[in-house]
Amino acid sequence: MGAAAVRVADGGVFTGVGLDKLHGAVALCQETGAFVQAYTRDRDVVASVCACRDLEHGRVLILPPWGISQEWLALWAPGSKWRPRARTTR
Template sequence: MPDTTTDEQLSSLLDAARDLTRQRFAADEPDVGAAAMLLADGSVVTSTTPDYFNKMVDVCQETGSLLEAFKRDLSVVASVCVGRVAPETFLVLSPCGVCLERLISHGPDVVVGVPDEGDATRARWVSVREAHPYFWGRIWTEKLPYPGADHD
């Protein structure tokens, strides 16, 4: 875990994602969740996703927080996503490939929550570099610029 984030900040991210889920969805509604991100100024933003009839237009729970970071012109420092599978049972969800692509543009040291190997309700914190070790863009950094090329 990079020195720029504290255990307290990371714990507060999990709390924020769980709290948004509780606030936004009925207590007995399963398969819902939220994301929380720590931004460079120390603020925390949260987001979730609507359940669209046409699943092809769904977005990741992290999308709203990423857009808020962009709107504020702030980098993402840490991110976590949770999914509620039963009342008060929240699983930590690793970022999907799309979200990894979005997060790596903030640098390979962004911290993301992934499920703890022994208990998926607990987060283990790793860098995007660890979560996305074969990032395709790394092969272009020497010859062609791409967003985030200066990060690795």
């Protein structure tokens, strides 16, 4: 379980949550709700952050965007400083 927030260009913040799920393949990440709120209100996202519990180690993790959230930032957040990293081959 975790929560996320995205900041939009006008200073507003939208939030979302990721609930524990039985089937990971159909789960949505924490940022989904926040990105959808910003998109449907025609707001430019400038930053995104996620927090989640690490029950195994008894701590809270603050995470940068990853996975689909990176794609959303690249597409819907023209003002953000985040850019996808080039893939490297080994």
